[in-house]
Amino acid sequence: MTGPDADIAHTADTADTVDTADVAVVGLGAWGASALWQLARRGIRAVGIERYGLANINGSSHGESRMFRTACLEHPALVPLAQRSRALWRQLENETGTRLFEPTGAxxxxxxxxxxxxxxxxxxxxxxxxxxxxxxxxxxxxxxxxxxxxxxxxxxxxxAGGLTLPEATIRAAVGAARAAGARVLTDTRVTALEFTGPDVAVHTAAGRVLRVGQVVVCAGPWLDQLVPGLPLxxxxxxxxxxxxxxxxxxxxxxxxxxxxxxxxxxxxxxxxxxxxxxxxxxxxxxxxxxxxxxxxxxxxxxxxxxxxxxxxxxxxxxxxxxxxxxxxxxxxxxxxxTPDGQFVIGRPRGNPGLVVAGGCSSHGFKHSTGIGEVVADLVQGKEPAFPLGFTDPHRFE
CATH class of the missing domain: 3.30.9.10 (D-Amino Acid Oxidase, subunit A, domain 2)
Structure with a gap:
């Protein structure tokens, strides 16, 4: 096999894979795969962890097609994020030589x-x-x-609207992340996160512990199992x-x-x-x-x-x-x-070792690549390019 998927085998939870990294991304659906790509291309040592195989049918990022539009009726402030996402889709297409967008209009x-x-x-x-x-x-x-x-x-x-291709997008983003140095663990279930001093201990079902500086949780329907207290x-x-x-x-x-x-x-x-x-x-x-x-x-x-x-x-x-x-x-x-139909993106309780991105509320796929960039900015302590206060995890308190 050649191309962006060449090195994406099912790497299970075994002792010969990475035990430390700067950042772990838990959940490699569309948001997590995009975050891993953005982190890796910035030179950050990142490991992506997926409970199932890549582009699986268990979560939110499958079904062969997703609507893309920048006229975001859900919230006008999402428009710049959608526009940036479209530019990043083009970039991912160019990097991987993969067609990921069908310009049908919307x-x-x-x-x-x-x-x-x-x-x-x-x-x-x-x-x-x-x-x-x-x-x-x-x-x-x-x-x-x-x-x-x-x-x-x-x-x-x-x-400018059209269709994005979810399974192809995930494989392309993970392939680009691996090409930039990221490690990937599939068929690996994360059971707990332990915030101990300067490190985060990421516990897996096989009894393994990975130690990282920060963890990004993009676990979709399983997000609140790892980060309880979110209104999901x-x-x-x-x-x-x-x-x-x-x-x-x-x-x-x-x-x-x-x-x-x-x-x-x-x-x-x-x-x-x-x-x-x-x-x-x-x-x-x-x-x-x-x-x-x-x-x-x-x-x-x-x-x-x-x-x-x-x-x-x-x-x-x-x-x-x-x-x-x-x-x-x-x-x-x-x-x-979420109760208001908007995402949750940020650091719950101001935890310096944790970033969450979830609550897609069935309109998040079009923003996947842009959210990956936002997550990478948060990990690096940068202010995202777009005002996304309406996605603050604390807004319901």
Whole structure:
């Protein structure tokens, strides 16, 4: 094997691997892999530790595609972070020779004063983003797969939007980190962190102890097991793909680009059309606190059943008719959610040996590479380039 994945074998918890480092990154999903890459390229001795294999299906960073947009309706202050993340995705592509981004454009649909379109317009206006606003008729001409659009619903098109590729991104970031000198342990479960004087003792399930100067915890659904006291809950979210009943250009990503669509009643449909060479349309519902259940990541039921897509299927006949009511493929995704839907990034209780980055709240993947840079800044005692006070782990106290 050659290229960025060449040296990424499953390096288990064995005695011949690193026992000391400047920094340990626990959890190599998208955020942790990006943090490891940024730390290593700055010359910091870093070790990345992953409980499972790289790009596994157990946490939050899988599913083949993720929406990218800079019109961040969740919080206008996320826009600069998204813009920086896009630049870093290009850099990671260049470093690894790997395609990690599909420039499909992105579309936000709904009432002008609604949460989706209204939030996107506020972010775009505040930051001068390049967008195009389509009325209902223009939206139907541009994206004929969308039907049942009520009067007054509009589309906000962001040409800079698109799809990021999660599994490829993780492998590329870890490969780039290893090329810069980072060590990687997979199939290694961290069971406890012990803050003893100037060092942090990282305990593993195999009884091994790694001693590092600082630890970065990006453990996603397992974050609060290692750093208790954070206001996180773990949500089980089904991810679903549909094969159109009849092949139709309307369902290709060129005619059905990545989108979020606010429906009457408040549900939000998201997805994108078939990618080149593919046959499946990816569609799902945003949770909104209504549809998905809070779970324990250790005991969660990974099997799927019709209840996982019944609410979504009830919408499709009128919103995207022609894909059928039953998915061709379903997986169960886990993510950590905070009470206000924003991330937790920083040093809990001011601990000089600890940085946490988590609580993705199902909208964090687009910021992965930028968050990796923010984490590296925090480790080095630098002020991040963007004001991210709204992600402070202490904001709920």
């Amino acid at each position: 579309m936000l649909i709904g009432p002008e004063d609604g949460r989706i379109v209204g939030g996107a317009l506020r972010a775009a206006r505040e930051h001068g983003l390049d967008i195009e606003v389509l009325d209902r008729d223009a939206l139907r001409r541009r994206c004929p797969a969308h039907e049942g659009l009520p009067q007054g619903h509009i589309g906000v098109v962001e040409p 809950e773990v949500v089980r979210m089904p991810t679903t793909w549909f094969t159109p009943e009849v092949p139709d250009e309307r369902f290709t990503v060129g005619r059905l680009p990545v989108f979020m669509r606010e429906l009457d009643g408040g549900d939000v449909l998201w997805g994108h059309g078939t990618l080149p060479g593919g046959t499946e349309v990816k569609l799902g519902l945003e949770d909104g606190g209504k549809h998905f259940r809070v779970v324990d990541p250790e005991t969660v039921d990974r099997s799927v059943a019709p209840a996982d897509w019944s609410v979504l299927a009830g919408h499709l006949a009128t919103t995207v008719p022609g894909v059928g009511p039953d998915p061709s493929r379903v997986t169960a995704n886990l993510y950590a959610r």
